[in-house]
Amino acid sequence: MSSNVVSMHGHKKADTTAAAVDRLQALVADQMKEVNATILKRMESPVALIPELAGHLISSGGKRLRPMLTLASAKMVGYEGKRHIGLATAVEFIHTATLLHDDVVDESTLRRGKKTANLIWGNQPTVLVGDFLFSRSFELMVESDSLRVLKILANAAAVITEGEVLQLTTANDLKTSEDTYLEVITAKTAVLFAAACEVVGVVAEGGKEMEEALESYGRFLGIAFQLVDDALDYSARQATLGKNIGDDFREGKVTLPTILAYRRGSDEERKFWKRTMERRKQEDGDLERAIQLINDHDTLNDTLERARHYGARAKDALAIFRDSEAKEAMIDIVDFCISRAY
Structure with missing residues (x-):
């Protein structure tokens, strides 16, 4: 590991929990085939250009963690219908x-180790195909024949956008x-994890306690997941996950x-952060300095400590x-999501 990248020492090593994804995939494999078939059909x-561009991202090796959580939740509560597909x-x-x-908003060039759709096809088709997928998702919600499911997922879609806009307003503000x-x-990541689980409680007709438990599990897992993602951006682990360090x-x-x-930080360090983050005046070596300061103040381990707290919840x-x-x-x-940092 290069000296200018933060090392994060944790309780569990990635190789001991990576099998968790394999176990989850095996558990829901049959139903995931149905989901994948539905994805292709819809x-x-x-x-x-629509299936070509959408397929570029959908087939790019993502773990499908969110839909797998929907399927696993259904298995856990003993739901035997088909609406969760x-x-x-x-x-x-x-x-x-x-x-x-x-990826359009962030002007990203790499996603899961592959070129982003906006880099290949441009911003306009990418945004429009995103709109197409939103529309298809609403069709599927309506087909669940549950106004409550529609409300939960439609609200999640709205809150995600609110989270992205809020992030824009806090960008560059130290x-x-x-x-x-x-x-x-919570808005941009955890709400969709929460909704993915909560809707199962609705279609399973398990009552308020079940719905709230599933929602809480998804929300806390989502917060932990994003905390780890944000820590990884300054870690050598990021490169092994097919992403750029320091985006x-x-x-x-x-x-x-x-x-x-x-x-x-000291006054001098705060001046550095203001120049590089608030005014966006960045020079060669600034990322290495940022990583060094983050290392000096142990902020990655503190970020991961918070992730472990939400994981426990x-x-x-x-x-x-x-x-x-x-x-x-x-x-x-939960352990897998946190172990990605190690």
């Missing part, structure tokens, strides 16, 4: 649409509070590692469900 369009597809379409839009940061990541820094995106480093939310293979898999996925 991506069809006489306009050839369409809902898992709707969740994946919402997620894919937001990624397409995010005075962003940790509470505002948590508000941003957030280059974009002036204020995340918890930088919020904490700015607060703990996610696991506790599942306490109302009886022990099962599905429940165990959903607990293990």
